[in-house]
Amino acid sequence: ISMCQSILTSFIKPLKGHQVIFALQRTMSYSTDEVLLQTVKNKGIITLNRPKALNALNLSMVRQIIPALREWEKDKNLVLIKGAGEKAFCAGGDVRAVVESSLKKDKLGQDFFKEEYTLNSIIGTYHIPYIAFIDKITMGGGVGLSVHGKYRVATERTLFAMPESAIGFFCDVGGSYFLPRLGGKLGLYLGLTGTRLKGGDVLKAGIATHYCESSRLDQLEKELLDHGNSSADVEKILQTFSKPVNGFSLAIYKKQINQCFSAPTVEEILARLQDDGSDWATSTLATLKKVSPTSLKVIKKLIEEGSTKSLQDCLAMEYRAACQFLESISDFHEAMKMQIKVRVLRSGQHIKRISERFTSSLAKDVLIETPTTKGVITLNRPNSLNALTLSMIEKLSSTLKSWEKQKSLLIIKGYGSRAFCAGGDMKEALKNKAEMAQKFYTLVKHISEYQIPYVSLIDGITMGGGAGLSVHGRFRVATERTVFAMPESTIGHFPDVGASYFLPRLAENLGYYLGLTGNRLNGYEVVKAGIATHFCESLRLPKLEKALLECKKPSACVGHILDAFSATSLKKEVGSSFGPQLEQIKFCFAANTVEGIVERLAGEKSEWAQKTLRRMRTLSPTVLKIIKKELDEGANKCLKECLRMEYRLVINMSLNHDHDFNE
Numbered sequence: 018i019s020m021c022q023s024i025l026t027s028f029i030k031p032l033k034g035h036q037v038i039f040a041l042q043r044t045m046s047y048s049t050d051e052v053l054l055q056t057v058k059n060k061g062i063i064t065l066n067r068p069k070a071l072n073a074l075n076l077s078m079v080r081q082i083i084p085a086l087r088e089w090e091k092d093k094n095l096v097l098i099k100g101a102g103e104k105a106f107c108a109g110g111d112v113r114a115v116v117e118s119s120l121k122k123d124k125l126g127q128d129f130f131k132e133e134y135t136l137n138s139i140i141g142t143y144h145i146p147y148i149a150f151i152d153k154i155t156m157g158g159g160v161g162l163s164v165h166g167k168y169r170v171a172t173e174r175t176l177f178a179m180p181e182s183a184i185g186f187f188c189d190v191g192g193s194y195f196l197p198r199l200g201g202k203l204g205l206y207l208g209l210t211g212t213r214l215k216g217g218d219v220l221k222a223g224i225a226t227h228y229c230e231s232s233r234l235d236q237l238e239k240e241l242l243d244h245g246n247s248s249a250d251v252e253k254i255l256q257t258f259s260k261p262v263n264g265f266s267l268a269i270y271k272k273q274i275n276q277c278f279s280a281p282t283v284e285e286i287l288a289r290l291q292d293d294g295s296d297w298a299t300s301t302l303a304t305l306k307k308v309s310p311t312s313l314k315v316i317k318k319l320i321e322e323g324s325t326k327s328l329q330d331c332l333a334m335e336y337r338a339a340c341q342f343l344e345s346i347s348d349f350h351e352a353m354k355m356q357i358k359v360r361v362l363r364s365g366q367h368i369k370r371i372s373e374r375f376t377s378s379l380a381k382d383v384l385i386e387t388p389t390t391k392g393v394i395t396l397n398r399p400n401s402l403n404a405l406t407l408s409m410i411e412k413l414s415s416t417l418k419s420w421e422k423q424k425s426l427l428i429i430k431g432y433g434s435r436a437f438c439a440g441g442d443m444k445e446a447l448k449n450k451a452e453m454a455q456k457f458y459t460l461v462k463h464i465s466e467y468q469i470p471y472v473s474l475i476d477g478i479t480m481g482g483g484a485g486l487s488v489h490g491r492f493r494v495a496t497e498r499t500v501f502a503m504p505e506s507t508i509g510h511f512p513d514v515g516a517s518y519f520l521p522r523l524a525e526n527l528g529y530y531l532g533l534t535g536n537r538l539n540g541y542e543v544v545k546a547g548i549a550t551h552f553c554e555s556l557r558l559p560k561l562e563k564a565l566l567e568c569k570k571p572s573a574c575v576g577h578i579l580d581a582f583s584a585t586s587l588k589k590e591v592g593s594s595f596g597p598q599l600e601q602i603k604f605c606f607a608a609n610t611v612e613g614i615v616e617r618l619a620g621e622k623s624e625w626a627q628k629t630l631r632r633m634r635t636l637s638p639t640v641l642k643i644i645k646k647e648l649d650e651g652a653n654k655c656l657k658e659c660l661r662m663e664y665r666l667v668i669n670m671s672l673n674h675d676h677d678f679n680e
Contacts, residue, residue: 161190
């Protein structure tokens, strides 16, 4: 079960006038049902329809799906299940309702688990092809809706995890059945640590059966609905669309995983990790020390028991455990009452309380630490992807001002594993646009002129305002988890925070491409593009930070330390997805006008050009022209002049209430 986190930045196509009215009407009629059940050409389609809650599964949804599956099994050729929206297949079960009911001593929790596990059993014994499109977030209950079916189609956007140990629970929905069958001790490792798998790794681990690019899912669905009339047809179609996957990110740790997690007890697992001493073992040990000891022991016991049981026996065992957790396990109640998903702290062998220090930090959106003569700033809004508010900007400004005279080094990072900073808080920006812009642009200018080493660890999502906090500083360290974008064009705005300065200075017209399309760069691409200065594996970030904080003369040694860590990380082969398109980007985005760019893209016959053309045609023409002009002018201005130009644009947009951004 996974608690659902709200995503700050929702990218929408800018609409005008009557288009907005019709869009709202469509949304209202579409979103009344939490599950959409359709039959097309003798096939059944299930669409989980709670996109704002990452399609989290609740009792009402379970009670709609079960009878539909039982009825369709009699006369349909196949069943396809998918998630609505752009963020998740299904991020888990609706934990809040379950826990609130258990605290009130009613039986909703028991009913939910009983019926959810019944649904898992039906899927596991289904007689007609059951196909799950596990595109995007697939965790907890979402895994239960997919992994027991015959076919599971992952994409490059799939994000899989069984993160229950972090909330004081255990890996349910048949986790005790499928995890021990993944090969070696991989399943136990995933279950105890809650480690996430992305994209092709989900196929390599054996959780998915097929891998298809997300851009082809609609075509795959059409083919299945048109021609998937038998199991043989379905198998052939899936194989046609499936793409081979190279490499498995955990392959290099396979020997260590099997060695450490084959220990007979949880305590021995911790001891073996301690003895191993590698970066991977140190990081894994730190993760296990943060989660509930009770959960760890229960998960290990259930996975061991489940290795020799049938799915139905495993689900029955899990139901007994779930009822016990609801009734008496303090870890689960304590974590849920505090609404903590990522971290559960210990006192002795069980959670009796959340430490005062951590409780107080929950209320702080910026954490300030001053070890010795160095300063560390942590953006602390993980549930909002560390999006910036006005109060955070003010705290950052005052801290940077005081530290410039008192400290010898500043490190800035984001709390949690998902984001450095996904941008500005959009709701607050709509209310205080001019004030936020004025104070943030002043902060950006200060960062660019900072007199002591300024190191930003841009691990995870780094967009909009997150770019402003990092790209103008002297050192920017990307990881394999970094996702960089300036997506403002998709919401009727223009790339700001100094983007008019740094984007046109990227080579091969890459900045124009990124600014106009809002497309993303991943991992090492961020270094190749010139946005990050160094690259470090995320597992090694704690060691890097430790080395930086221990150096005696940061002004002289920070660069050398970063170079050393970067060189070590780059010993592995690193690819680049945008490399093959650089010549096309250079040519198409060199046009003098937006119309010229569109014309050049239309003249190119490559798949990349046509995809880029389709994307640009969905965006506001007015905004595209503003961005093009902004970048052209910024190419010849200093950062200070660029920020002034951007501020004037913000004021103009604030006064123009009919602008696409306000819509």
